[in-house]
Amino acid sequence: MSFPPPNANQYATGGSGFFRLNTTLTSDGDMYSSEQGAHGFAIGPDSDISKVNIAYFDAQVDRRMNQIAISPSRPFPGFVAAANEGGLYVPSNRPGRILIWPDEIYNPNWLPGNDDTIPTDTAKRVDIEVPILDVIEYFSPSPIATSRNDKIYYMQDLPLPKAPAVAPITWFYQVPFYGRRYACVNFQPRLSGGATVSLSAFGVVYRLLGDQSDVSIETTLIGSVGVPNGTVFEDEITSSTDGTYDAIYVALQFSALQSLGGGSLRILVSDREA
Amino acid sequence: MAKNPLTAISKVLDARATAGGSKIGWAGAPKREIAQAPGPQSTQGKTEARTFIDTYFTKAGDTQIIFNGDRQWTRVTLVLETAGPVAVGTAQSITPVLSGKGQLLTTNVPITFTIAKGSRLYVAANGVNRIKRSIEAVPWLEQITGLLSGVLQRIGIK
Numbered sequence: 001m002s003f004p005p006p007n008a009n010q011y012a013t014g015g016s017g018f019f020r021l022n023t024t025l026t027s028d029g030d031m032y033s034s035e036q037g038a039h040g041f042a043i044g045p046d047s048d049i050s051k052v053n054i055a056y057f058d059a060q061v062d063r064r065m066n067q068i069a070i071s072p073s074r075p076f077p078g079f080v081a082a083a084n085e086g087g088l089y090v091p092s093n094r095p096g097r098i099l100i101w102p103d104e105i106y107n108p109n110w111l112p113g114n115d116d117t118i119p120t121d122t123a124k125r126v127d128i129e130v131p132i133l134d135v136i137e138y139f140s141p142s143p144i145a146t147s148r149n150d151k152i153y154y155m156q157d158l159p160l161p162k163a164p165a166v167a168p169i170t171w172f173y174q175v176p177f178y179g180r181r182y183a184c185v186n187f188q189p190r191l192s193g194g195a196t197v198s199l200s201a202f203g204v205v206y207r208l209l210g211d212q213s214d215v216s217i218e219t220t221l222i223g224s225v226g227v228p229n230g231t232v233f234e235d236e237i238t239s240s241t242d243g244t245y246d247a248i249y250v251a252l253q254f255s256a257l258q259s260l261g262g263g264s265l266r267i268l269v270s271d272r273e274a
Numbered sequence: 275m276a277k278n279p280l281t282a283i284s285k286v287l288d289a290r291a292t293a294g295g296s297k298i299g300w301a302g303a304p305k306r307e308i309a310q311a312p313g314p315q316s317t318q319g320k321t322e323a324r325t326f327i328d329t330y331f332t333k334a335g336d337t338q339i340i341f342n343g344d345r346q347w348t349r350v351t352l353v354l355e356t357a358g359p360v361a362v363g364t365a366q367s368i369t370p371v372l373s374g375k376g377q378l379l380t381t382n383v384p385i386t387f388t389i390a391k392g393s394r395l396y397v398a399a400n401g402v403n404r405i406k407r408s409i410e411a412v413p414w415l416e417q418i419t420g421l422l423s424g425v426l427q428r429i430g431i432k
Binding site: 081084138140 | 331334335355356357358359369370371372381382400401402403404
């Protein structure tokens with residue numbers, strides 16, 4: 001979680017009509033608090049996390065803590081009173097602030113496990129787009145939007161392993177895919193030295209059990225396919241045919257070190273299939 | 275035959291008028307055996323008639339004074355800009371905020387209180403909140419109150 005964590009009071013004193021918690025995750029255990037009352041909660045437009053838990057003080061439930069989950073299709077438009085004074089959660093006896101945390105599994109130490117087709121002596125690099133938690137807490141009754149923005153991850157030149165790495169080289173690029181229903185992968189190689197490149201893509205579902213080599217369930221979405229230099233590769237991943245995942249990653253394997261950047265890669269993710 | 279009370283009132287008021295004094299202001303030495311309402315203020319300073327507009331920031335904890343009406347009658351308009359909860363009232367302690375000892379402010383809904391001279395308006399909240407505060411002097415209310423007390427006193431209604 002970001003430090004210092006975002007402070008809702010500063011938004012209130014600054015005249016804003018909402019508190020926007022917009023931060024990258026350190027782990028799925030990140031938890032944030034707000035001392036401000038709210039007239040509604042919603043997933044923010046740039047959130048990768050698709051399900052967020054909100055806890056608030058309620059004297060009528062166990063532990064005095066009531067909880068609600070919000071998602072892009074289900075915001076919460078009701079009034080939640082700040083209970084910083086007098087309301088204590090049980091048994092911690094801590095002030096009944098509003099608590100916000102992701103309801104998704106995330107492993108910042110994930111490594112690709114589905115590399116059976118990649119030689120063990122290949123040079124590798126793994127790049128992971130860290131998920132963003134984006135939640136909006138409204139200070140006054142407001143119309144609440146219910147959808148996330150599409151996201152485009154674009155690499156004009158790929159960060160491939162350089163010398164003294166020895167070919168073949170493989171680059172893994174993972175992007176969050178929580179709650180998404182569509183992805184489009186576009187790749188155009190720009191190769192040097194007569195090299196070849198193959199592309200494959202996988203869906204990742206994180207697991208809480210298992211050791212470091214077994215931290216996720218991986219599903220092949222795009223089987224290894226050779227992409228000739230100068231051509232364009234394009235494929236789509238839809239939830240109705242391929243399933244839903246916490247993340248997806250692309251693996252590009254080059255037969256030789258690259259001096260021209262390797263090519264351009266674009267991944268679009270969306271909440272809508274059509 | 276009993277005196278006609280209306281005739282008696284008329285004679286008293288006529289005597290006051292012919293004495294050359296104004297109905298407003300000093301009307302002779304007070305009768306110390308009779309409790310009297312304070313006389314209305316006959317002059318107003320410029321500073322006492324100003325309008326005061328600002329933003330008040332609440333804080334969590336004990337009841338605070340959001341307006342002190344010791345000097346004169348005023349109209350206080352409050353608008354809560356954040357979600358609250360924020361309570362206002364005339365008691366010295368209106369906590370807990372949701373207890374009903376005060377009145378909860380509604381976000382973006384103005385509410386106006388007419389505060390009598392000598393009264394105070396208190397506020398309590400669970401955290402930091404923004405409140406638009408407008409204070410408008412209404413000194414003529416004090417004069418009207420004084421006049422009414424004087425009239426009621428003269429006709430024997432205490």
